[in-house]
Amino acid sequence: MKGAICWGVSICFVLSIESCKTDPNLNPEDPYSFQIPNGWPKARYNFENNPVSQVGFELGKKLFFDKRLSRDNTISCGSCHQPFSAFAQIGHDISHGVEDRLGTRNSPPLFNLNWHPSFFWDGGVNHLEVQPINPIQNPLEMDENFTNIIAKLNLDTDYKSRFSTVYGNDSITTPRILKALAQFMGLLISHQSKYDKYKQGDASFTASEISGYTVFQNNCASCHKEPLFSDFSLRNNGLKPSAVNDSGRAHITLNPADLYKFKVPSLRNLKYTTPYMHDGRFSSLEQVLDHYATGIHSSATLDPLLMNGIQLSSQQRSDLLVFLQTLDDEAFIKDKRFQEK
């Protein structure tokens, strides 16, 4: 008898341990767990306090593509961050907010965000979970507030049931919305380009790709650091200020030493993310390389590495462009998990 009680007690004991577990990385084969690709550095965001799961990811995806997150229900996150454009908006120097309002900056692509120490072109936002507050509340973008969003979502029984599944009850709150969005955005990992396969020994480079890689390493890699192809620093890369006169990082720090500095973008998925630069002023990579060759605008905050621009022979230039194509990740933009429907 005593033995039976002991067994019962032990089973309850084990069960109660089991129910306390929240390890998101229990199953390495789970496509909805967070895996750091081989050879990549540690991530900044590891879903601490936000254990990632398929249901959480799916809730985040629904929110990401939901136009009710904008004031007049016309714009979703996905309007300006489209899967086939590596979650940028192809062909738009700047994107349209509600009522076709226009901002001043190019919609950046979204991938490998868990490695970013800061967000937005000026690095003003310090954490993936609080990133969406900005476009949602910005009058030029979605122009909405969380009071309204929560009211709208509460009318939708599917949301009630999804929040309940993910969080244990159907209360819809701002932090829950933000954490679900972070689950979707954080799993947008682009790591299946030809370059990645080459680094893993699963693909070989052509002669042109190899020499382009060398050109890249000698001329670009100090800012566009492998394997994420950005060091995520904020630098003035010599773009002449436009009529908008966007002060960049100085808008955040109020420090003149940060004038015209913008976050170094990744070079992954360039094929899908035209146009380029913080204001989308260049529509082709040729124009970008022309800028670095002859277009550098000198100013007090110009990055010292660009004082003399980047001078390449025409062979180096064409090899570099061939190498950059190895960073395009078609598997990423076609990944079924990331599509709206």
Added chain:
Amino acid sequence: MKKLLSLTMLLLLIFAYGCKRKDDPKPNVPTAPSLKLSFKNFVGNDTLSLNNEWYQNANGDSFSVTMYKYYISNIVLTKDDGSQFIDTNGYYLINSTDAASKVIDIKNITAGNYTKIQFLVGVDSLRNVSGAQTGALDPFFGMFWDWNSGYIMAKLEGNSPQSPNLSKQFVYHVGGFTGENNVLKTIQLTLPQKATVVSNSSSIIEIKSDVLEWFKTPTTISINSFPGAMNGGKPAKTISDNYADMFTITSVITSME
């Protein structure tokens, strides 16, 4: 065997407790000591009255107040024996339009004779960089800067005929948690008399905040030349330096049950 059985039962109980949802109601323990901080908002000697009351600042500007909010966190209470009670994870948003928000019930306060109190006006830097927060720190409350991450530690908004804005408003949103313009202020106050926190008693420490202090010492602020602070930096720092001395303890009341 009996011993083993009671040990396993005890372990089971501990685990069951550990997995319990945090918001489960705790059984009522009538003897637990209680300590509350009651924040009273003033303008000089007058109780703050929103919207329709007119006041005068040190510069002679006439003003009314339409919004007054501030975060209180990192509360530390010191006993007469030098030991301390730390209110871990306590973040409170004092909102002048919400009576309940102005009374902080210190959870799990331990018995003792408390002589000093320390708190932060604002939200410590760690919570400014840790993603989506809950409770009083929920971004829902509009106290979080969305384009330049970080909490607005304190807000004062109102109207003044001296304001150069067409709307005649002034708006002070004080934030910024790094570098030379860090606005976080640690307030240390000695209680005018001991707060004796024991079983079967409840103590209330009344803390006055004085809006007039926002406008003076060390910098006298003219609403005409300084109608707004919305983006951190030097303006926010100036105001926080001013309001650092706005708190005083007006009374300590202990009543036995």
